[in-house]
C-alpha cells in the first residue's frame with residue numbers, strides 16, 4: 167500500500183520526526199512484532215506498549231535491520247538518520263486509526279461478526295460458503311482483539327470483493343474504537359454468554375456495547391428474542407430462530423435434517439453434518455447471511471451439507487529422528503501461512519526449518535506472482551527445505567531450486583522416506599482437502615491413543631496472572647525442572663523465553679544441556695548441580711546454585727581451570743527448610759572464599775519457603791523471610807555486592823506478595839495448579855490427559871473385575887476398558903476406591919484395581935461406544951481432586967506421567 171505521508175500523519179495525529187522523509191510511504195508490511203522475520207525497509211512498525219512488552223525497546227535494533235518507519239509515543243534517544251518517526255501520544259490508538267485509514271480507502275461489503283461464542287466458526291464457515299463467489303479477505307485464526315482486528319484489516323487489498331472479520335471485546339468502550347476500523351455493512355451477532363463479563367454490569371449492557379459495531383450496518387442478523395428486539399428497534403434486523411416461527415428465518419430440526427422457512431415460506435431442507443445446538447445455531451447465522459445476499463438455494467444447500475469442524479489450533483508434537491512436527495493441516499491461505507511461520511519460528515526445537523505446503527487458497531489475478539510471493543515469504547523466514555504438494559504449487563514453482571514438488575499427498579507419501587528428515591522442525595500446512603493429517607501421522611513416533619495435551623496459551627495466561635501480582639520490574643524465574651512439571655520442558659522453555667522471563671530453573675545439568683542444544687538462549691539456573699557435571703555446565707553456559715562450601719570449592723576448581731572470569735553463580739541460604747543451603751554459621755567461611763576470587767560472581771542470593779501455602783505456618787514463613795533478609799544483607803555488605811534477592815515460589819506470590827524482592831520463582835502455578843482453591847479459580851487449565859475406550863462389555867451380576875477380584879458386580883453393568891494404567895503414571899490408589907474418569911462429560915467410576923497398562927470403568931449409565939474419548943484429568947476433573955482423594959499433591963501426579971505418553975502442545 168502507498169500512503170501520502172502528510173495525510174497519513176494527520177490521520178493518526180502524529181508529528182513527523184526525521185530528516186528527509188518521502189512524500190509517499192510504500193508499505194508492504196505493518197508490524198507490531200519486533201521478532202517477525204518480515205520486518206524490512208517497507209515495514210511500518212508500531213511500537214505498542216503492553217504489560218510485559220514494550221515495542222520501543224526494539225526500535226534501535228529494527229532500524230539496524232533496515233526498518234525505516236516507526237510510530238512511537240517516545241522518541242529514541244539516538245535517532246537513526248534514515249528513519250522516519252511518527253510521534254503520537256498513544257501508539258495503540260494510532261495503530262487503530264491507521265487501520266481505519268486503510269479501511270476507508272476500500273469500498274467493499276464487509277461482514278462484521280461479534281458475540282461471545284461461535285465468532286470464529288461462523289467466520290470460517292462463511293469464508294467456505296461464499297469463497298466460490300467472492301474474493302474474500304478474512305481475519306486469520308481468531309484475530310479479534312484490539313490489535314488483532316487492525317492487523318486483519320491491513321490485509322485488505324484491491325483484489326478483494328468481500329471482507330469477513332470477527333471482533334471480540336472484554337471491556338466497555340472497546341467497540342467504539344473498533345467500529346470505524348471494520349465498518350461492517352452486514353452485522354452478525356452470535357450467541358451471548360456470560361463469559362468475559364468482568365467489564366460489564368449486565369448482559370444488556372454487554373449486548374449494547376457489542377451493538378456499537380453495527381451502528382451503520384444495512385442489516386443486523388441475530389437470534390430472535392425479546393432482548394435483541396428491545397435493543398435494536400432502530401436497526402434493520404433480520405432474525406433467525408429454531409423455536410420461534412416469527413423470526414425472519416425459521417429452522418426446524420428433525421434428526422439431522424434442517425428445514426428452513428424464510429419470510430414464512432418453506433424454502434428447503436438440508437441434511438446437516440452436525441446436530442449439536444451450538445453448531446446448528448452457527449449454521450442458522452450462515453444461512454441467514456446467504457439468504458440476505460441472495461445466494462441461489464442450491465448453493466446454500468450444497469454448502470451447508472458440506473460444513474466441517476473448524477480446527478483453529480496449531481499443534482506441536484514430537485516426531486521421528488528428533489524432529490518436531492507443527493500440525494496445521496486445516497487451512498492454507500496467505501495470512502494463515504504468515505501466522506504459521508511466526509509460530510514455527512517461536513516453537514522450533516531445532517534450527518532447521520522445513521515446510522510441507524499444499525496448494526493455497528487463491529483469489530487474486532495473477533496466480534504465478536502469488537506463488538512466487540509465497541516462495542519469497544518462505545525464504546525470508548529462513549525455511550531451509552520446501553516441499554510443495556498439489557497441482558498449482560507444482561506448476562508455478564516448478565523451476566525454483568530447493569523446492570521439492572509432488573502432485574498429490576499420495577505421491578508425497580509414496581516417494582518420501584523418513585530417513586530424509588532428522589533434527590528439524592517440520593511445518594505441515596495444507597488445506598483440508600489435501601488430508602495432510604496423513605502426513606502428520608506418517609511422521610509421528612508414538613501412536614498410542616493416550617495423549618497429554620498442553621495448552622500453551624494457558625501457560626502464557628497463568629504467567630501473566632502472577633505477573634499482575636508483581637511490581638513493575640520484579641523479575642521472574644520460571645521453573646521448568648522435572649520435564650516442565652511433567653508437561654514437556656523444551657516447548658515450554660521456548661514459550662517462556664519468548665515471554666521474556668529472566669531465568670529458567672532446571673533441576674539437573676542434563677535438563678539444561680538439552681534446552682541449550684535445542685537453541686534456548688535464556689539464562690538457565692541448575693538447582694541441583696552435581697559436581698561431575700560442572701565442566702559440561704560451563705560448556706553450556708548453565709549457572710549453578712551454590713549451596714555448600716564443598717560444592718563451591720569444587721566449582722571454583724573447575725572454573726579456574728577453564729579460566730572463567732566472573733562466572734554467574736546463585737547462592738542458596740538455609741532458612742528453615744533444612745534441605746540444602748548455607749546456614750548462618752557458614753556465612754563467614756563463604757565470605758572468606760568469595761571475597762578473594764574473580765572466577766565467579768554472585769548473581770543472586772535466594773532461599774526457599776517450606777510452607778508458603780499453609781496459613782497455619784504464616785509465622786514460620788515470616789521468620790524464614792526475616793532470617794533470609796538478615797543473612798542476605800550480611801553477605802551483601804561483607805562482599806560489597808548487590809545481588810538479585812528471591813524467596814517466593816508460586817504460593818509465596820499468592821500469599822506473601824509484599825516479599826517479592828527482586829525476583830520470584832514460579833513453578834506449579836504456570837501449569838495451572840494453585841495450592842489455594844481461590845487462586846486456582848483464576849488460573850487456566852494447562853494439561854489434559856486423555857485416551858479412548860478400547861473395549862466395552864456387559865458384565866453379569868456377581869462377576870468380578872480385574873486382579874484379585876477386588877470389585878464385585880451387583881446387577882448387570884456395562885464396563886469399558888481404557889488403555890492407560892499405573893505405568894503411564896495413573897496412581898494405583900485412585901482405582902477401585904472412589905476414583906473416576908470422565909466419558910462424554912459424565913463420571914465413570916474406576917472399578918477393580920488399576921492394572922499396569924489398563925483400567926476398567928463402569929460406564930453403565932453413560933451411553934458411550936468403543937473409541938469414545940476418556941478424560942483422566944483436565945479442566946473438568948482437575949488433578950487437585952485426584953491428589954486430594956489419594957492424599958498426595960498435584961506436583962507428584964503431574965511429574966509422574968510417564969514419558970511414553972505423547973505430549974501434544976497447542977496454541978489457539
Ligand SMILES: *Cc1c(COP(=O)(O)O)cnc(C)c1O
Pocket residue numbers: 645647693774814815816817831832833834835
Ligand atoms: C520447584 C521450586 C520452586 C517452584 O515451586 P512452586 O511451588 O512449584 O512454585 C521454586 N524454588 C525452588 C528452589 C524450587 O525448587
